[in-house]
Amino acid sequence: MxxxxxxxxxxxxxxxxxxxxxxxxxxxxxxxSVGTASAALLLSVPIVLAGLGGLFSERAGVVNIGLEGMMILGAWAGGFIGSKHGPWLGLAAAIFFGAVGALVHAIATISFGVDHVVSGVAINIIAAGLVRYLSTILYQGGSWPGPSQSPDVGPISNNGLPVLSGGTYFGWKSPDILTPIAEKQWFFISDVASILRGFTGDLSYVTAIAVAIVPISFFILWKTSFGLRLRSAGEAPIAAESLGVNVYLMKYSGVLISGGLAGLGGGFLAIVAANHYQENQVAGRGYIGLAALLFGNYRPGGILMGAGLFGFADALQLRxxxxxxxxxxxxxxxxxxxxxxxxxxxxxxxxxxxxxxxxxxxxxxxxxxxxxxxxxxxxxxxxxxxxxxxxxxxxxxxxxxxxxxxxxxx
Structure with a gap:
């Protein structure tokens, strides 16, 4: 079978x-082509992170329409902190700001019983207005080049997978076996080699971490006691409570993880994809992350495929x-x-x-x-x-x- x-x-x-x-x-x-595959991967990562954020929240029983706003907060924080203290601290700030937005959503929905969709939409509206207000203050103070754009953020190194796509490791220059095959233009074989070369060559370390979060999310949700408790809070909270599960804690945990992942997706857009924050940079990717979540039927692997589809289509229309x-x-x-x-x-x-x-x-x-x-x-x-x-x-x-x-x- x-x-x-x-x-x-x-x-x-x-x-x-x-x-x-x-x-x-x-x-x-x-x-x-190699370029299309590479661009598709780059454009898919923020969608994957938003979709995984939605997965943790909704598996805990909280609908998170506010992913878009949390990504906006993460992108702004990534550009602001990253331009002052480097890209890695910028990414950490993006996670924190996304989690702060998620905390507001959690308090409203879990503690006060506000309708989940209404709260999420409010988060999206507030986030967009708040970052515009903060950006204008920084511009007027002379520390930003424009009212909607942060200073540039330093780059994060890229590398290729050894043997497959080259790369340099501790001074050793790895061979690259995929590029010659891709250049042969053989039917199907060269196509596969080109796609693999695009996925594995000149890869940002942040991209590799983001892709690794997909299997890690599966492991946490389906192979750990924490994941079982979190999923029980979204499936049967009354029954979970009777078995000693702190349902409130699980719901808060799911929403905060959701905001952190969405914020990381926004920070990725600002730091890795564009090297600065730009207004309207998120451009609906939080909603597309929700679409990937639905396409993937609330499973990490399905989210990855749905995000990959959007990234592929987006990469083609750009090229x-x-x-x-x-x-x-x-x-x-x-x-x-x-x-x-x-x-x-x-x-x-x-x-x-x-x-x-x-x-x-x-x-x-x-x-x-x-x-x-x-x-x-x-x-x-x-x-x-x-x-x-x-x-x-x-x-x-x-x-x-x-x-x-x-x-x-x-």
Missing amino acids: KTKATKLLLNATLVLLIISIIRLITGASDLT DSAAIHALILLIVVTLAYLVYRDVRKGKLVSAAISGVMSAGFLWFYLAVDELPGQLVTMTPYIATLLVLSLASQRLRMPAADGIPYRRGGM
């Missing part, structure tokens, strides 16, 4: 094979509109697969809808040679909506998520 890991590997291989075929047919080399045009064929193939799946399950209406959509996208691909710039810019968000519509049927949220809790209640 195939394990989940084996199925995941086979599915990933199949998707890469289809993308390689599309790249060969259309000539859109950026679909699998080459022709690659976005070629990506329409991937949508056609995906919808054709849904037709096949629904027919086998006897869902003829769903199959017909997917078939009409597949034919429509194919006609659009053949009829339009170049996509309008506005549509190219919208691509990551369109991709997110399409994936969410496909993933919604298997969604299973924690049973007590968003439900007010009072100690001793029934």
Whole structure:
């Protein structure tokens, strides 16, 4: 019997094979280039961190719409502290400021019973206004170059994985075996090598830490007693209380961890992605993190895949509109697969809808040679909506998520 890991590997291989075929047919080399893979990873990290933040909060039973505001606080703190005391202290400040925003959300929702969505929206509005106010004060005081931009933050070193992608370790220059294979332009093999080279070459240490947080989160939530208690607070808080679990403590812990991870995501944007804080830098990534959480069905691995999808679409629209045009064929193939799946399950209406959509996208691909710039810019968000519509049927949220809790209640 195939394990989940084996199925995941086979599915990933199949998707890469289809993308390689599309790249060969259309000539859109950026679909699998090293630069696209590297940019996709960079753009995915803040989404992953926001999604993992939402995971801890919602597994504890607290809906966290305020991830966007916590990322904004983290980005501002990262730019402000990082420009004065270096990037690593800037990242620490980003985590702290995100956690402060989460503490406000926790007090409002857990202690005072405020509606979770209302509190989260308020956090987002307050955070955006607060950082604008603080930035204006710093600009008027002469310490910032503009009312919405911090001074530059020092860089964090990059490195490659040894043997695979080069890199330098203690003075030793590692070989790079992936680059020559990627340059051969062999079908599928070079495509895989290019993607792996983009993921593992010139890698920021912060990026490596952020990716490592994904399996660490899984271990904490599903392999430790703390994770079991935290999840019980989101599934059955009354039953957990009867077994001696401090439900309030678990909920506060989940929300504070959530804010810290979201703040780290904001700090990553300011320090690693742009080397300074810029107003509107977060640009809805907190909400996209929530979308990745839903796509991943409240599991760390699924969050990583959802964030990767957004990052890939975002990287393509930044690099080459022709690659976005070629990506329409991937949508056609995906919808054709849904037709096949629904027919086998006897869902003829769903199959017909997917078939009409597949034919429509194919006609659009053949009829339009170049996509309008506005549509190219919208691509990551369109991709997110399409994936969410496909993933919604298997969604299973924690049973007590968003439900007010009072100690001793029934």
